[in-house]
Amino acid sequence: MAYEFPKNPAPLAPDAKRQMLKEYYTYCRELARQDPEALNRKVPRSALMGTMDRIGTLLIEEAKSLAEQNEEVREFLAQNKPPGMMSHLLPDDFRAFCLLLNGLKQWLAAQQNATDRYLLGGTARPLCREMSETCLVTGERLTDDMELHHPVRDGRPPIPLSKQGHRLIEKQTSATGLSGGDEGDPVALAVQEIRTKGHFSWNMLRRGCRQILGLATEGGTAGSNASARTFARQAMQKANLNAEDLLAWMDANGLGLERGR
Incomplete structure (x- = not known):
């Protein structure tokens, strides 16, 4: 049976969508006033490891089948x-596995973006921005560089935050601004050092990586785009990853997916 993204059995009328968001x-x-950590909750990785193992095993089996x-x-x-000698070191089933991972990365990003449309339809992101003129955390007036942040990746819509509001939420989760499961991740630690020093966002890193790869991005002035590319190059060097691999790492960790797609 062909895969279909879940459909909302009871889609809301436009006025009902606005009332729900309000x-x-x-x-x-x-929540931001009483328990700001609740605005950045992630399910423990240990809870998903069994499922991830089964998916990984299936990917290896599928890759072998594709190659053969x-x-x-x-x-x-x-x-x-x-x-040259590389041709003898990369078996076809592993090459197919890598191709499958790359396709899966793009598919996952599209599916994750589609989750916002489950409740709000095709205008989800513009509607989320439209419904508040101020940051839900700091109360400051939102500008063009506002960010949409998912408090919990369980289907609920993102919330509009200023960069400062986003930083405050992330710092509530841990001293490094990373989720608990990321604190031992060498890539996360390498990138976070640059990110904190430069007051950069994950969205900015994603935008910089995509521009380095020649992919389409949304928003950003010429100056901010140049800064995004500089941030991306610094992060790539520090983490010892290329732009594509850094994007894949961000996809896997759900970072910077709110904009630039």
Whole structure:
């Protein structure tokens, strides 16, 4: 059976969407005052490891099948053989696994973006921005560099925050601004050092990586885009990753997905 993204069985009318967001944002403002950590909750990685292991095993099996039986994949692998001794070091099933991971990364990003549309439809992001003129955490007036932040990645819509509001929420989660599961991640620690020093956002890093790769981005002035690319290059060097791998790491950790897609 072909995969279909879950559909809302009871879609809301435009006025009902606005009323829901109004109540939701009022609730989040109160949370920001009483328990700001509640605006940046993540399920423990340990709770998902069994599922991740099963998915990983399935990916390896599927990659082997693609490399052996899928004519399009076999033809692609044959037409794009690695040069020299590398061709003997990269077996076709591993190459197919890498191709599958790359396709999965793009698919996951699209699915995650689609979660906002479950309740709010195709105008989800503009509507979220429209419903508040001020940051839900700091109360300051929102500007063009506002960010949409997901308090919990469970389908509820993102909330509009200023950069300062976003930083405050992240600092409530841990002293480094990382979620508890990321504190031992060498990539997270390397990037966070630059990010904190430069007061950069994850969205800015994503934008910089995408621009380095020649991919489309949204928003940002010429100056901020130049800063985003500089941040991305510094992060790539510090983490010893290229732009594509750094984007994949961000995708896997749900970082900077609110804008720039």
